[in-house]
Amino acid sequence: MKVLVTGGAGYIGSVTTRVLLARGHEVEILDDFSTGHREALPPGVPLHEGSLLDAGFVDRVLAAPVDAVLHFAAFSLVGESAVRPLKYYRNNVGGSVNLLDAAARAGVRRFVFSSTAAVYGEPDEMPITEHAPTRPVNPYGHTKLAIEWALADTAAAAGFPAVALRYFNACGATPELGEDHEPETHLIPRLLRSLLDPAAGFAVFGDDYPTPDGTCIRDYVHVADLAEAHALALEADARPGLSVYNLGSETGASVREILAAAAAATGLPVEPRIEPRRPGDPARLVAGNARARRDLGWRPCRSDLPTILRDAWDWHRRHPRGYRG
Ligand code: UDP
Secondary structure (H helix, E strand, O other), rough: EEEEEEEOOOHHHHHHHHHHHHHEEEEEEOOOOOOOOOHHOOOOEEEEEEOOOOOOHHHHHHOOOEEEEEOOOOOHHHHHHOOOOHHHHHHHHHHHHHHHHHHHOOOOOEEEEEHHHHHOOOOOOOOOOOOOOOOOOHHHHHHHHHEEEEHHHHHHHHOOOOEEEEOOEEEOOOOOOOOOOOOOOHHHHHHHHHHOOOHOEEEEEEOOOOOOOOOOEEHHHHHHHHHHHHHHHHHHOOOOOOEEEEEEEOEEEHHHHHHHHHHHOOOOOOOOOEOOOOOOOOOOOOEEEEEEEEHHHHOOOOOOOHHHHHHHHHHHHHHHHHHOO
């Protein structure tokens, strides 16, 4: 298939692009490099550099027809979204509206959207299935849920199948591509950076949660497994309307378990400070992934902690300053 990947210079988009190319798809990338990295682009892939907020630009990109759109491009800092909500509504929702509008008019046959576990907020039941109520607790989650609605309505009106993939905690790396956000807020890259540069320091945000070791439990899923899910969603039998899938490993790991896995993978001592809880962190978020397994044939086979920490460490060690070196 001919596929337009928005956000193809970002963390999950760049890994997915490699998987699509390896499976014989033809890929074009749209990115504005507000958070993505030129170094993460594969050689020879056509690049449309510009913003989804520029509706004319998006129309011109889609004037050459594609079969499918994979839409990764978004701002994703939860804390920043609470301080600057309209930055998120404008970019995430506004950009997606332009993209959906152009995609519908261009007659795309499939649309795959990067959604998030943040659409669930603080669910009552674990593991979280796709039937759980969507009650985001921050503007980032609101924008992603709003895009799911816009996508469902557009897919129904225009008659193309659409898929929303709700990621849990993306992590890990491939030999070439890794996680490099600025600022970095995520647990594993912050921890590994602190092992490379002890001056960076590292803190556990709260050890008094109602969990067995007192630290928060999350569902960590390897970026290569996420990328594969996108390829499967692209290639699966088309169903009309919007299909929603959780992408997680169904296994919860606490912050302390991540620290132990990092110590094992690196051979270095991990000695964190303990700081107060970070506002808005639920104690436990674990995905039920039966639907993705059943419908997509997805198997998150790299999402065990030793593999995740080994792959992330390999990448960070070789790129101590991220894509800058
Ligand atoms: N966390 C931490 N120290 C850090 C970064 C994160 O203790 O420097 C904790 C955070 O409070 C949460 C877990 O690690 O319990 C995962 O956080 P992350 O930001 O990676 O993902 P989230 O689940 O918030 O999307």
